[in-house]
Amino acid sequence: MTPMRLTAAATLLALAVAACGGTTKSSVTSAPAPAPASSSAAAEADPNAPLKEGLKLAFLPKQINNPYETIVDNAGIEAAKEYKGEAKEVGPSDASASSQISYINTLTQQGHDAILIAANDANAVCGPLQQARAKGIKVVSYDSDAAPECRDLFINQASSEEVGRSQVRLLADLIGKKGEIAILSATANATNQNTWITYMKDELTKPDYKDMKLVKVAYGDDDDQKSFTETQGLLQAYPNLKGIISPTTVGVSAAARYISGSKYKGKVVLTGLGTPNQMRQFVKDGTVEKFALWNPKDLGYLASYAAAALVSGQITGAQGETFKAGKLGERTIGAKGEVILGPPFTFEAANIDQFDF
Incomplete structure (x- = not known):
């Protein structure tokens, strides 16, 4: 590469x-399960x-x-x-x-x-x-x-706690710590996503975020089209939505694609976890200001x-x-x-x- x-x-x-x-492999031997x-x-x-x-x-x-x-x-x-x-x-x-x-x-x-x-x-x-x-x-x-x-x-x-909490902090700074927010996750059983979301919810209980409200956790199943559709659904169901966190590279790029061609561009803030090559065009066209990854x-x-x-x-x-x-x-x-x-x-x-x- x-x-x-x-x-x-x-x-x-x-x-x-x-x-x-x-x-x-020619030398596989039978042994008790490791501790x-x-x-x-x-x-x-x-x-x-x-x-x-x-x-x-x-x-x-x-x-x-x-x-x-x-x-x-x-x-x-x-x-x-x-x-x-x-x-x-x-x-x-x-x-x-x-x-x-x-x-x-x-x-x-x-x-x-x-x-x-x-x-x-x-x-x-x-x-x-x-x-x-x-x-x-x-x-x-x-x-x-x-x-x-x-x-x-x-x-x-990265530390699961740091990922979850930092995503909330990032979005909070972008929306002035006020408004309804949603999370667009991968699958409902994804270990990493669920752990991060647990810390996101806990972070939101802090006094600093008293004016922010999590209204929905949606699941795009790490599928581009479903994530695109779920983004559309969130924005239609919650007309006062101010921001979306999508801690999945598939989800955040699909959400950005939808928002970039919609009336919500410039009105609803999107952040999450994405790769630079996926997100470059959406940063440059103003759909996404900041996102994170390792x-x-x-x-x-x-x-x-x-x-x-x-x-x-x-x-x-x-x-x-x-x-x-x-x-x-x-x-x-x-x-x-x-x-x-x-x-x-x-x-x-x-x-x-x-x-x-």
Whole structure:
């Protein structure tokens, strides 16, 4: 992939900050399911162990036609080449709760060293992931977590609390902390979205936002057309709506597309989580003033190195362990096996042309 043009701010972000085929591993052995990441692991980590060569990794996004997840996965696939491993992306074309299960089962049968998953539903994928772990396959969730007992690590793009609260703060500044607002989410079961929304709702209880009212949480199912239609529905149902937060790259770009060609342009504020290439035209035409995200390439890169470190025995997933993630430097595992990439970054007209992803 073409390297991202990084400014100094983006560099700080990266350092502080969706048809199964393939090979079958010949050395898969049957073993008891590994302990949850939050428990003390039976095996001891060897931080000085070299990364194994020839590792087989598979990225399983929420859906393969999600532009954001494609960026993440492609970066992880490229990262695997740095440590002489092989990685691929497989997954469903829809983001339903059960759509990933058959892919997990197939990857388990193929005997990959690690499965990296952005879970559509934290619990629906738990059983199949535990079966994979019982066969010695490491499981790393990224972007959207699986239940902690069903994976070894979670690579979180940013602190969930910071994402949720910062989205409210961003919108509040743009609407003068007054008016009715709505949230356009992805699927109703998306772990990351629901966690962020919980913190958004909590942030809104603070005195600073006493004049802001959340009137609706709508779901576009990470589908472009449904998100477009849901935006239209929100604006028609709530004529006094002042702002919309869409913490999903599919949703925010679809909402921007609708607003840009409607009478609501310049009247209803839209923000959320999007990629610069998706949102550039809407920032430049005045539909969106500011939005946020992290570097999705770094998220995939970090997930890839974390999986390699697990398989190679450098880490077990226990809190306090550290590992080296290539160009992103040393990372520390936090509580419940969570590794945080870094804080969100705000994009606007003054800086958006400095980014290409």
